[in-house]
Amino acid sequence: MALRAAATGARRVLSQSILSSLLKGKYSFYSTASLQDGDFADIVISGGGMVGAGMACALANNALLRDKKIVLLEAGKDSGDFTVPDQFSNRTCALNPSTVRLLSSFGAWSEIEGMRCFPVLRMQVWESCADAMITFNNPDMSEPLAYVVENDIILASIMCALKNVKDQVEIRYESKAVEFNLPGTDKSEEAKLPFVKLTLNDGSVLKTKFLIGADGMNSAVRNASGFHTLKRQYGQSGVVATLMLGEGLSNTTAWQRFLPTGPIALLPISDTMSSLVWSTTPEHARNLQELSNESFVDAVNDALWHEREKNEVAGKLLNGFKSVLNNILPADTEGMRQLPPTVIDVVEKSRAAFPLTLIHSSQYVRPRIALIGDAAHRIHPLAGQGVNLGFSDVACLNDTLTKAVSCGADPGALTHLLQYETERQRQNIPVMLTIDGLQRLYGTEFTPVVIARSLGLHAVHSMPFLKKMIMERASA
């Protein structure tokens, strides 16, 4: 009897305290006792790359999460105050309009504009086995399709924006979790507690209600969570470099040519310079890195310009198809083929190569855990979507937490996190499959495939409404 009365009393006290917290707009799930022996943060983000730092900034600027303590753990060193170097970095990303909107929402975009970025007004994609091509641009080239920004500048800008919320976000450099105690992962009493317990590399303990894994393609959070992960080597390396161009028209077009070994892409970074991403076989990538500057420039020009032996059957069918379409569709002068620029030099020591891998975690969430960015998905760079998908994860998770907190729910509760997972997988999986399909489609010279892809590409190129749909999807 006495025991039952005590239990009922305790339940009442507990529900009263939860209710009063709810009324105050603060739902705390932890008694001080349960959080003893360790530092506590409401939200811990593991990984302070572009996506993890962006997540910290988005959450800290979310009015509903103003009272939450956020800790950002970054394994790397603090690189100190950033000044824009004269020389362009060889690592760049083409940021789409929805990423620009997200970065603007927490003040990082204005920092980028104050540092360095370059607009892409037009995009031309063509192939070497047939004459098919496709172009993209907004009407009258009014709005950029994307902005090319160096990765270092994106990160530095977010770090500048984080300084405005430094009371809320604590950044710990050279810090990472080496032991994870996740709710439900083992049979210990502690694992039943509603928080994640992290043991850090300095031996200290950090507890949190919600852990976000933004720790890149080899994510420790993903591994600790036991998520089944799909991994596939593309059998390609991405060669990057900073290129100097010969004089010509304004350099605002992004170029991509599909070669049988993989696509070569040039992204504009200034009036006279472009950033190269050349996906090719690992042996070819090694050779390209070993070439002298002159030979490397010749190889790039050859890849962009050299007229390869065209597939005759595909060529004839394509010409017939073009004349039929020309009779029924209005001529699109903005969609005319333009000649790519001529590369005249490569910036010293700007060449590097990265193995290209497809990684997809079958789950993005579990109680009190969510993955974002490359920790959840890593894709081929051919569509320039990798970090954009990561920033879309940030926007979606921020919205999900807003909804959870505004109805008094626990931000780490699985019900809400599952909505995030569903919404993101609905966008990420089709993008990954399309990119994977394109990579396979253009990796063959088999005549029926060459015919199908050239007719398909030309059909899409001739129909502005279809191109508009593709552009809208790519920038969502």
Ligand SMILES: Cc1cc2nc3c(=O)[nH]c(=O)nc-3n(C[C@H](O)[C@H](O)[C@H](O)COP(=O)(O)OP(=O)(O)OC[C@H]3O[C@@H](n4cnc5c(N)ncnc54)[C@H](O)[C@@H]3O)c2cc1C
């Ligand atoms: C050649 C190439 C070209 C590309 N071009 C484009 C493009 O044009 N557009 C585009 O959108 N994307 C592009 N991408 C993809 C883009 O670079 C990635 O999607 C992006 O860098 C992912 O960012 P992230 O923050 O998720 O991960 P990362 O950049 O990998 O950052 C992870 C961070 O976590 C830290 N970390 C790692 N482990 C731990 C740990 N255990 N604890 C704490 N911290 C940890 C790391 O130090 C790092 O700072 C390209 C990729 C390649 C290879």
